[in-house]
Amino acid sequence: xxxTLHSRPQPPVxxxxxxxxxxxxxxxxxxxxLLTHSxxxxxxxxxxxxxxxxxxxxxxxxxxxxxxxxxxxPENSDTSRAYRQRIExxxxxxIEELRRSMPPYDPRRTPAPSMGRLAEEVRTLxxxxxxxxxxxxxxxxxxxxRAIVSGHSPDCHLGERxxxxxxxxxxxxxxxxxxxxxxxxxxxxAEYRVPDRPVQEYHCVVRVxxxxxxxxxxxxxxxxxxxxxxxxxxxxxAASVTAGAVGRAAARLFSLRDAVDYAVAWMTAHRPxxxxxx
Numbered sequence: 001x002x003x004t005l006h007s008r009p010q011p012p013v014x015x016x017x018x019x020x021x022x023x024x025x026x027x028x029x030x031x032x033x034l035l036t037h038s039x040x041x042x043x044x045x046x047x048x049x050x051x052x053x054x055x056x057x058x059x060x061x062x063x064x065x066x067x068x069x070x071x072x073x074p075e076n077s078d079t080s081r082a083y084r085q086r087i088e089x090x091x092x093x094x095i096e097e098l099r100r101s102m103p104p105y106d107p108r109r110t111p112a113p114s115m116g117r118l119a120e121e122v123r124t125l126x127x128x129x130x131x132x133x134x135x136x137x138x139x140x141x142x143x144x145x146r147a148i149v150s151g152h153s154p155d156c157h158l159g160e161r162x163x164x165x166x167x168x169x170x171x172x173x174x175x176x177x178x179x180x181x182x183x184x185x186x187x188x189x190a191e192y193r194v195p196d197r198p199v200q201e202y203h204c205v206v207r208v209x210x211x212x213x214x215x216x217x218x219x220x221x222x223x224x225x226x227x228x229x230x231x232x233x234x235x236x237x238a239a240s241v242t243a244g245a246v247g248r249a250a251a252r253l254f255s256l257r258d259a260v261d262y263a264v265a266w267m268t269a270h271r272p273x274x275x276x277x278x
Contacts, residue, residue: 033068033167035172036118036119038119038178040118050120069122071139076134079203105135106207118177127145131152134204158192180231181234188222200220203215203216
């Protein structure tokens with residue numbers, strides 16, 4: 001069952017050493033692999049801001065630990081929710097101009113603005129590596145970074161040929177910092193492991209032999225609309241989820257493998273007649 005840690009009174013501005021202690025108290029240990037989803041605003045004022053939070057995480061993980069973040073770029077697609085929201089109310093000429101101006105994905109340079117400050121801090125660290133998927137890349141730093149992000153097939157968002165599968169194999173943990181299960185990327189791996197999974201066509205901008213081009217491919221139809229409900233069920237299960245606080249943020253720490261295995265069973269039971277979203 002979920003284990004809850006008691007929070008402590010917080011100073012007006014939290015420092016790196018305190019953050020490190022709180023990450024360790026939550027259960028983050030040396031040598032682990034940690035996939036982190038975060039909203040730094042929820043942590044409250046931090047001396048050193050996002051850089052200090054990343055340093056505190058890496059201190060808790062130690063030199064043998066590996067820190068992983070989603071570095072997704074939905075802005076690079078015309079089949080993403082972000083794109084549909086961006087063009088809402090736009091005239092046809094404006095949409096065409098936007099499509100012409102969208103730069104191709106470059107794993108070394110393309111920012112991931114929708115992923116938050118901590119993800120961008122990790123992505124831009126010296127020595128950080130990033131996977132090659134033009135829409136759902138991951139960035140990682142640490143001894144196992146290359147093993148985790150290598151081999152991310154461009155036509156597999158979050159399945160067996162993605163870093164999520166490598167994280168599952170390596171028994172990584174997941175940290176939520178000020179976010180909930182609606183942001184649980186790990187649940188997407190389960191979508192690839194359920195029977196009769198629906199698929200859809202995706203489009204994004206890439207560079208092929210030096211030329212900018214639109215590219216289309218077919219992959220599993222990703223659907224996070226029931227992730228909050230799934231996550232609530234997962235927390236109530238026998239799975240070990242530790243709840244606590246880091247700074248002013250609610251935090252959750254759990255096994256990625258446990259989450260995926262639970263989600264496969266839950267989706268099989270609750271998504272028998274799902275169809276791809278339009």
